[in-house]
Amino acid sequence: MKERYKNRIELLQGTLDLLILQTLLWGPRHGYGISQAIRADSREVLQVDTGSLYPALHRLERKKWIAAEWKTSENNQRVRVYRLTQGGRKHLSAERSRWAQISEAIAGILEPGGKAALEDS
């Protein structure tokens, strides 16, 4: 139980949007559901701060990448459910390729090849 709250990693700026959009790709979810999904999918490594989650959701909604509506959840609660819009889908694929480039670039720097170059000099 306590383990769950260890090893948190602060998310890189901008990546939260990407994670939210990615999470919603598999279907509509409410805010709490999104934070739980991100945590679970990252094997408890990524912890979404609620203070960032809701501003991010509303920001994405304003940009019309996601849409929200009120629904009743499985245990009879009124919840605000977000889903991905067509625009959001497009934005997600653009962001994903950008992310791939970034991680490739970072990986390139961190790779042994890079270290060798360093030793050479």
Add this chain to the structure above:
Amino acid sequence: MNLRFWRIGRLYRRGSELEEEIASHLRMAAQERVEHGAAPEKAAEAARRELGNATLVRETTRDQWGWRWLEDLLQDFRFAAHGLRRSPGFALTIVLTLALGVGANVTMLGVVRMLLFHTPVHVLHPENVMRVNAVDKGGNPPIDTANYPGYQRLAGHLRLLNLAAQGFPYATDFGHGAAAREVQRNYVSHNYFDVLGTKLLLGRPFSAEEETRTGGDSVAILGYGFWQQEFHGDPRVLGQEVSIDGRPHAIIGIAPQGFTGMDPTAVDMWLPLGDSPILSSAGAWWLQLIGRPVRGATPQQAAAEATNVFLHSGGTRTDAIRLTRYSSVRQATINFRVEANAEQVALWLSGVAFLVFLIACANVANLFFVRAIQRRQETAVRLQLGATRWRLVRQFLVESLLASAMGGAAALVLAYWARPLVQTFLLPPHFYMGYFLSPNTIVLTGCFAVVAGVASGLWPAWRASRPDLSVALKSGGHALHERSTMRSVLLVGQVALTLLLSIGAALFVRSLRSVHAIQLGFDARHVLVAMASTSGYKPADIDAAYEQMRQRAQSLPGIQRAAIAAFVPFFSDAMGSVRVGRPGTSHLRDANAIFNLVSPDYFAAMGMRIVKGRGFLNTDVAGAPSVAVVSESFAHNLGGSESILNQCVFNDGGKDCVRIVGVVPDENRSLNPQVMMGYDGKVYVPLNQASGGSGGWSFPAGGLVMRTKGDPSRMEHEVAAALAGVAPGGRYVDVQPIMAKIDQQTLSWRMGASMFTLFGALALTLSAIGVYGMLAFLVRYRTAEIGLRLALGAMPGDILALVFRRGMLLVGSGIAIGAGAAVALARLMKSLLYGIAPTDATSYAIAAAVVVIVALAACWIPARRAMRVNPMVALRHE
């Protein structure tokens, strides 16, 4: 506007949704913890902790929608409204001050608009209605009239232009015999109301057949005002027969209230063109043409078509037809029978109203400043907590705008209440002012309110939000009077403007007094004037008819004396050149004279004494030696050192000596000094002799003057009824006190005196509040210092002097500046004053004295409070 409300509505909805969303998040987080085995209370607590600062989360989220500013603004408004509610005295003072300032301006601008600009009412899209003029290639001025045959030829063939015609408003008789009265009528074409887009209030417009019907019974459409006045607005007059110009007319319609066509001249009734005796005359150019291009046609196209039609229909006098717009600026003030001064005075008064507005703004600014000082702790705390300066300035501004918005609303109410005053004092009689509170007025009020709010709130807001000031203030108010330079400047300016207005008021009041004190040369208070309609009569018949009327009037118990004159002062006069000299000499002096021909009792009836020699006698008739009476100024200008008596007056070209037998006082015939300029004086000759050809003067009788025993205005109807029976042709007789005519000429001074006084009093009140506020503030914040001084042995008198010195220094500077400005400005007002110089020392002294007395009174209360400061209490407080 809608959009705005909708957004605010959405904002609120979104706020509550967010609340609910976060609540549901907390519930789910807690539930999950419970499912994992945590105790319910602990689970909720943990969920809340995990969420962190809920308010922060909410605010950050809300920021995402970019509506934070709107929300802040709403909050500012709520805060401001709360603040104003909490200090109702402060709020009421500000709202009333601004209401007076704004209301005065809105009212005056409304008056100026009504006096100078004319917007036709009940005319559909008046901007599309044009004058139709004929021009020739020679570059002569356009011809603005047409004959009826020409109009008909043109109207019958136009497809792009709806053409109507009207004559010029003119006086005619309404009713029979003694009951007949003079009314204004105008001839119009049958489609006149249709082309103007005017819907009659009752009845129907003229038919095409009625337009061309000559002879027999005719029809008439009455103006709203005349209908109200004559028939008390009874709708049953439709179909009733009345006599107009001696012919029976059936009333077929009533025009809507205020309708005067495209011109501002009031019309009592409209008659079809066919009523005019000159309808089919080709030589009579008596019609004005009015055109409205049909939908989709430009004025140019319509004019081109009209030109084409006209040239092909045998038009001779013209090369082209041109359409010109009706000017919105009033051109002829004569229509309103007001001296042109009235408009100038109205313009001045709007300037004055603006000064009152400035004074009001200065006062409100001072009040806001005091309020800002009172709030300095709060401001300092907010600054320390990181509020931006802009946020604070905005907070203050929102408050001043809110107050000025309420002031504006109150101003509208004031302006509405002021309508009867405006009607009485500022507008010509019977002026239609139904549209005084128009949407324009309301927009204007809004603009004034916003200007007032920003002007009075910005500076205090800026000063109050200055961080260093706030810090300085925290340690107490001692340094404050050093820092109130701006307030002093405002106050000095206020006093200066107030003095300016007071001087203006004094100048106008004294002008009015000199107008009333004018030596009219006759006793106007007991003179009644009667004039009969005599058109179409021969001079000898007119004289005979007036003589009959004179005898009838003389027999009335309320009339002391009745006399006949060719010209009645303030109604009409005649001028010419004469030569004057001793009998038998060839040395004659030229003179410009104003003539009158009068019956023997004239001087007695007008209440004029005989200064020298004699008046006219019943023996001064045709055949007897010719005699004349002259005025004092004539005697002075032409008699020189010798006596004017027994000298001869020769009419221009006349050979016979008319012997001067008497001298009477100068009789004014107008209050306008310029009318008297260039004339040496007045020459009277007996009516009986003149009509016999004596000296070549010949004018028929023009009026009956009657000296009444009591108030002449109460005898009007009795005399009119008595005279009607003997009037020429049994026509109506117009009877009125001569004072009524004189009062028309004093309108501008009455208006100036009453309004300047009103605005001056307003300014004085506002300035007194300003001075009082300033000093009360000073005393409050120097209480400790005053206490110390008293403790150290200062006498109460010293403290009194301290406060008064400060107050009087400000007031003195204001008076000096105001007097200087008054000297510069009053010169421009010279033509509006009467019998008084724009630098009249008495007026300045009176105005300054009034301002000083009011200022002293305003100083007195704070000074007394200062004197009564208890040293112990004051110091302990410190």
